[in-house]
Amino acid sequence: MLYLFPMALALLSSARREPIDPYPGLETVRHLYVHTPFCATVCPYCAFYVHTGSAAEMRSFVEALLLEWDRLRRTYPIAARTLYFGGGTPSLLPLDAFRRLAEALRPWESVEATLEANPRTVTPEKAAAWRELGIGRVSLGVQSLDPAVLRTLGRRHRPRDVERTMAVLREAGFENINVDLIFGVPGQSIASWKETLEGVIAMAPAHISAYELTYEEDTPFFEARAAGVWREDEERSIAMYREAWSLLEAAGYRQYEISNYARPGRECLHNQGYWMGDDYLGLGPGAFSTVGLRRWQNRRHTGRYVAALSAGREPPREEEGLSEEVRRRERLMLGLRTSRGIPYSWIEGEAERARALIGQGLAELSDGTFRLTPEGRLLADGIAGLFV
Numbered sequence: 001m002l003y004l005f006p007m008a009l010a011l012l013s014s015a016r017r018e019p020i021d022p023y024p025g026l027e028t029v030r031h032l033y034v035h036t037p038f039c040a041t042v043c044p045y046c047a048f049y050v051h052t053g054s055a056a057e058m059r060s061f062v063e064a065l066l067l068e069w070d071r072l073r074r075t076y077p078i079a080a081r082t083l084y085f086g087g088g089t090p091s092l093l094p095l096d097a098f099r100r101l102a103e104a105l106r107p108w109e110s111v112e113a114t115l116e117a118n119p120r121t122v123t124p125e126k127a128a129a130w131r132e133l134g135i136g137r138v139s140l141g142v143q144s145l146d147p148a149v150l151r152t153l154g155r156r157h158r159p160r161d162v163e164r165t166m167a168v169l170r171e172a173g174f175e176n177i178n179v180d181l182i183f184g185v186p187g188q189s190i191a192s193w194k195e196t197l198e199g200v201i202a203m204a205p206a207h208i209s210a211y212e213l214t215y216e217e218d219t220p221f222f223e224a225r226a227a228g229v230w231r232e233d234e235e236r237s238i239a240m241y242r243e244a245w246s247l248l249e250a251a252g253y254r255q256y257e258i259s260n261y262a263r264p265g266r267e268c269l270h271n272q273g274y275w276m277g278d279d280y281l282g283l284g285p286g287a288f289s290t291v292g293l294r295r296w297q298n299r300r301h302t303g304r305y306v307a308a309l310s311a312g313r314e315p316p317r318e319e320e321g322l323s324e325e326v327r328r329r330e331r332l333m334l335g336l337r338t339s340r341g342i343p344y345s346w347i348e349g350e351a352e353r354a355r356a357l358i359g360q361g362l363a364e365l366s367d368g369t370f371r372l373t374p375e376g377r378l379l380a381d382g383i384a385g386l387f388v
């Protein structure tokens, strides 16, 4: 008793105290993105922060990532539900370096862990190690099964590499595979696009992304268009979007976002997090993070990123403050691109516009949710402009 009494007093006094919040005012972050800036070559249409690099540079980059991760987890409450290794080409990372990175980021909570890979970078040894490290989903940069289109895009793999890579991934136990495709490429015919779609459907991946080519500033493609070498063909792009929608839906894929189709239950949770306006943390040069009303981007410079972290400093970054209104608008714009749509209450003040869109077959309203039809999603950005 003599010894229990002080202990009971201590328990009582701690029970009266408010629990200490180690991260005052911060919500738990559920999504992590890790940007690897290395690629074997830089494609002429790519606007991501990417460059080539040696295995030694990749290893010192990964050491810097580990230092950034250490800083972030001491600053933010993180319980990741999704983890996305994007780039760039993270599948290029030497296995020993990737292993260090993946092990440092663990444990993660029943996470959807995705790794982006290019067909020529996947070996049986790497695929088996990724599986063992907890990667459950691979996103494969296929783009096309037409050799001429691949050449225009500056991609180095051949169509037969895609089949071989799918077989290697499946052999390692990957069932959740995404295939990225591009349409609207200069010189790409509708027949070629259809053959690519049919070829990919025959490989039966769980998820297919079909993006329209965009001419991003500071890329050779942008310059070629500005010089009149290439021109955009809107009608052809619309026909290709419709072709993708009808072939993929008929094959059992559901369009759940303007560019994304999945077998039921195989939707990408990481991207859904972005589209719903969840907070996320990005690691690596060029990566964005959004937490509450703060958004920042690490500067797009691998050398400075590595140097700052190795010297015990924060990586150089640019930061912008957001308002609740900006975040609401972003959610509205992104939500309209998805099959989930948005709560009708968000646009109730514009009921007449909403009714007109429904009348034109571009939108529908059910159970208090306003969503665009597949035809409406073609015009999603313009329609969002009516409501923000």
Ligand code: SF4
Pocket: 038, 039, 040, 041, 042, 043, 046, 047, 048, 050, 087, 088, 089, 118, 141
């Ligand atoms: S492989 Fe992908 S990330 Fe790398 S340069 Fe090409 S498009 Fe960009």
